Amino acid sequence: MKKVGLEPLKADDKERFILDNQEAFRYGATEEFGMRDDHFEENGEIISHTTIEKAIIEGNAYRILCDGEIAGGAVVRINGDKGDLxxxxVSPHIHSKGIGYAAWCEIEQMYPQVKVWETVTPYFEKRNIHFYVNRCGFHIVEFFNSHHPDPNDPDTQADNLMNDGMFRFEKRMN
Structure with a gap:
């Protein structure tokens, strides 16, 4: 059985973390749309360097390790009993091995004070939707799109990925 763990992101690994994150999300978009896609924030990337860097700065960033090797990453923000994922x-080269779920379980254990977790994912990321709902126990609670923009995200006012559709998920802890 593989050992999955988390370690805080090191400053000298930030750029690689960003590139790894972009690769993982680009993989999902390419699987869904092929190379004809127009769902990218910048230069062929689903999530811009700036967006990822901002998440790292504002949150707690971790590397996901599997048997001591880098397998992915996570960023969470905690505010009292509310957590934002x-x-x-997880690297697309090692999908479907339980690594993401094991990492999520580690996050839940690290932050037992969190009563409600929240996250979002694009409408086309079927793997993510399955993962959050069927594996991790989240529920879809809102669908942001051009007719219902996210009131907390000024970027959704622009013509971009968010207006195409983002699911918002919540997980209430017992």
Whole structure:
């Protein structure tokens, strides 16, 4: 059985973390749309360097390790008993091995004070939707799109990925 753990992101690994995150989300978009996609924030990336860097600065960033090797990453923000899962990704080369779920369980254990977790994912990320709902126990509670923009995200006012559709998920802890 593989050992999955989390370690705080090191400053000298930030750029690699960003590139790894972009690779994981680009993989999902390419699987869904092929190379004809127009769902990218910048230069062929689903999530911009700036967006990921902002999440790292504002949250707690971790590397997901599997048997001591880098397998992905996560960023969470905690405010009292509310937790936001800003990013969670596993390298597309090792999907479907339980690594993401094991990492999520580690996050839950690290922050037992959190009563409600929240995250979002694009409408086309079927793997993510399955993961959050069927594996991790989240519920879809809102669908942001051009007719219902996210009131807390000024970027959704622009013509971008968010207006195409983002699911918001919540998980209430017992």
């Amino acid at each position: 800003d990013l969670l990704f």
